[in-house]
Amino acid sequence: MLAxxxxxxxxxxxxxxGHLPWHLPADLSYFKQRTLGHPILMGRKTFASFxxxxxxRLHLVLTRNAALKEKARVTDNLEVFMTPTEMKAWITAHPDEDIFVIGGASLFTLLKDEVDTLYQTVIKAHFDGDVTMPAIDYRNFDLISVQSGQVDEKNQYPYEFRVYQRKPKDSI
Incomplete structure:
Protein backbone atom coordinates (compact mmCIF):
# COMPACT_ATOMS: atom_id res chain seq x y z
CA MET A 1 0.00 0.00 0.00
CA LEU A 2 1.20 3.47 -0.87
CA ALA A 3 0.15 6.26 1.52
CA GLY A 18 13.37 23.28 3.81
CA HIS A 19 11.48 22.92 7.09
CA LEU A 20 7.95 22.86 8.46
CA PRO A 21 6.62 26.42 8.92
CA TRP A 22 5.07 25.53 12.29
CA HIS A 23 5.83 23.63 15.47
CA LEU A 24 3.05 21.17 16.29
CA PRO A 25 4.25 18.31 18.54
CA ALA A 26 0.94 16.44 18.20
CA ASP A 27 1.47 16.18 14.45
CA LEU A 28 5.04 14.94 14.90
CA SER A 29 3.72 12.30 17.29
CA TYR A 30 1.01 11.31 14.80
CA PHE A 31 3.64 11.02 12.06
CA LYS A 32 5.79 8.80 14.26
CA GLN A 33 2.85 6.63 15.30
CA ARG A 34 1.78 6.04 11.69
CA THR A 35 5.20 5.52 10.10
CA LEU A 36 7.10 3.60 12.79
CA GLY A 37 8.21 0.25 11.40
CA HIS A 38 7.36 1.20 7.80
CA PRO A 39 9.41 2.51 4.86
CA ILE A 40 9.24 6.27 4.35
CA LEU A 41 9.72 7.54 0.79
CA MET A 42 11.01 11.04 0.12
CA GLY A 43 13.02 13.29 -2.14
CA ARG A 44 16.54 14.42 -1.39
CA LYS A 45 15.54 17.82 0.04
CA THR A 46 13.11 16.22 2.49
CA PHE A 47 15.80 13.74 3.52
CA ALA A 48 18.31 16.58 3.99
CA SER A 49 15.87 18.40 6.30
CA PHE A 50 16.09 15.63 8.93
CA ARG A 57 12.10 3.16 9.51
CA LEU A 58 13.67 2.35 6.17
CA HIS A 59 14.46 5.64 4.41
CA LEU A 60 13.77 5.50 0.67
CA VAL A 61 15.16 8.51 -1.20
CA LEU A 62 14.66 9.49 -4.84
CA THR A 63 17.59 11.64 -6.00
CA ARG A 64 20.11 12.14 -8.79
CA ASN A 65 22.81 12.66 -6.15
CA ALA A 66 25.42 9.93 -6.73
CA ALA A 67 27.15 10.68 -3.41
CA LEU A 68 23.95 9.83 -1.54
CA LYS A 69 23.69 6.58 -3.49
CA GLU A 70 27.22 5.71 -2.29
CA LYS A 71 26.29 6.60 1.29
CA ALA A 72 23.36 4.17 1.07
CA ARG A 73 25.78 1.31 0.39
CA VAL A 74 27.23 1.66 3.90
CA THR A 75 24.22 3.05 5.81
CA ASP A 76 21.62 0.87 7.46
CA ASN A 77 18.00 1.79 6.79
CA LEU A 78 18.78 3.83 3.66
CA GLU A 79 17.88 2.91 0.08
CA VAL A 80 18.51 5.41 -2.73
CA PHE A 81 16.88 5.42 -6.16
CA MET A 82 18.43 7.36 -9.01
CA THR A 83 15.33 7.28 -11.24
CA PRO A 84 11.55 7.14 -10.79
CA THR A 85 11.57 3.84 -12.69
CA GLU A 86 13.99 2.30 -10.19
CA MET A 87 11.87 3.61 -7.31
CA LYS A 88 8.61 2.28 -8.78
CA ALA A 89 10.23 -1.13 -9.37
CA TRP A 90 11.14 -1.27 -5.66
CA ILE A 91 7.57 -0.35 -4.69
CA THR A 92 6.17 -3.03 -7.01
CA ALA A 93 8.57 -5.61 -5.55
CA HIS A 94 7.22 -4.90 -2.04
CA PRO A 95 3.43 -5.21 -2.43
CA ASP A 96 2.84 -6.14 1.22
CA GLU A 97 4.67 -3.08 2.60
CA ASP A 98 2.88 0.02 3.86
CA ILE A 99 5.06 2.68 2.24
CA PHE A 100 4.59 6.27 3.40
CA VAL A 101 5.39 9.09 0.97
CA ILE A 102 6.45 12.06 3.10
CA GLY A 103 7.50 14.67 0.53
CA GLY A 104 8.41 16.75 -1.24
CA ALA A 105 5.89 18.20 -3.59
CA SER A 106 7.38 16.67 -6.75
CA LEU A 107 7.21 13.17 -5.27
CA PHE A 108 3.59 13.71 -4.25
CA THR A 109 2.87 14.79 -7.84
CA LEU A 110 4.75 11.83 -9.33
CA LEU A 111 2.77 9.24 -7.36
CA LYS A 112 -0.67 10.91 -7.24
CA ASP A 113 -2.33 8.24 -9.39
CA GLU A 114 -0.88 5.37 -7.36
CA VAL A 115 -1.52 6.44 -3.77
CA ASP A 116 -4.09 4.39 -1.84
CA THR A 117 -4.41 6.24 1.49
CA LEU A 118 -4.02 9.87 2.53
CA TYR A 119 -3.06 10.88 6.07
CA GLN A 120 -3.54 14.64 6.11
CA THR A 121 -3.06 16.99 9.03
CA VAL A 122 -4.86 20.28 8.44
CA ILE A 123 -3.52 23.11 10.57
CA LYS A 124 -6.23 25.74 10.76
CA ALA A 125 -3.92 28.74 10.54
CA HIS A 126 -1.96 30.66 7.90
CA PHE A 127 1.83 30.46 7.70
CA ASP A 128 4.48 31.86 5.42
CA GLY A 129 5.50 29.02 3.13
CA ASP A 130 7.40 28.45 -0.09
CA VAL A 131 6.17 24.92 -0.90
CA THR A 132 2.54 23.93 -1.29
CA MET A 133 0.89 20.54 -1.46
CA PRO A 134 0.08 19.59 -5.06
CA ALA A 135 -3.62 19.38 -5.86
CA ILE A 136 -5.30 16.09 -5.00
CA ASP A 137 -8.54 15.07 -6.67
CA TYR A 138 -10.47 14.22 -3.51
CA ARG A 139 -13.39 12.94 -5.64
CA ASN A 140 -11.30 9.77 -6.03
CA PHE A 141 -11.14 9.25 -2.24
CA ASP A 142 -13.54 8.58 0.60
CA LEU A 143 -13.01 10.50 3.82
CA ILE A 144 -12.96 7.71 6.41
CA SER A 145 -12.04 9.61 9.58
CA VAL A 146 -11.64 13.10 10.99
CA GLN A 147 -10.17 13.66 14.43
CA SER A 148 -9.85 17.14 15.93
CA GLY A 149 -6.68 17.79 17.86
CA GLN A 150 -6.46 19.47 21.22
CA VAL A 151 -5.07 22.99 21.38
CA ASP A 152 -2.83 23.47 24.41
CA GLU A 153 0.39 25.19 25.46
CA LYS A 154 2.46 22.88 23.22
CA ASN A 155 0.04 22.71 20.27
CA GLN A 156 -1.04 26.30 19.81
CA TYR A 157 -2.99 25.98 16.55
CA PRO A 158 -6.32 24.27 15.86
CA TYR A 159 -5.74 21.16 13.74
CA GLU A 160 -7.34 17.93 12.65
CA PHE A 161 -6.19 14.58 11.33
CA ARG A 162 -8.02 13.39 8.22
CA VAL A 163 -7.73 9.95 6.65
CA TYR A 164 -8.88 9.24 3.10
CA GLN A 165 -9.05 5.91 1.24
CA ARG A 166 -9.01 5.66 -2.55
CA LYS A 167 -12.36 4.61 -3.96
CA PRO A 168 -12.47 1.35 -5.91
CA LYS A 169 -11.68 1.95 -9.60
CA ASP A 170 -15.17 0.87 -10.71
CA SER A 171 -16.86 3.50 -8.49
CA ILE A 172 -14.92 6.50 -9.81
Missing part, protein backbone atom coordinates in the same frame (compact mmCIF):
# COMPACT_ATOMS: atom_id res chain seq x y z
CA UNK A 4 0.81 9.98 1.69
CA UNK A 5 1.34 11.56 5.08
CA UNK A 6 1.70 15.32 5.40
CA UNK A 7 0.61 18.44 7.25
CA UNK A 8 -0.59 21.60 5.56
CA UNK A 9 -1.94 24.96 6.60
CA UNK A 10 -5.11 26.59 5.28
CA UNK A 11 -3.20 27.87 2.24
CA UNK A 12 -1.81 24.41 1.40
CA UNK A 13 1.71 25.26 2.58
CA UNK A 14 3.80 22.23 3.52
CA UNK A 15 7.25 23.81 3.83
CA UNK A 16 9.35 26.92 4.23
CA UNK A 17 13.10 27.06 3.62
CA UNK A 51 18.51 16.00 11.82
CA UNK A 52 19.48 12.35 11.25
CA UNK A 53 18.01 8.98 10.41
CA UNK A 54 14.57 8.41 11.92
CA UNK A 55 14.68 5.27 14.04
CA UNK A 56 12.91 2.05 13.06
Missing amino acids: YIWAEDLDGHIGKD PGMLPH
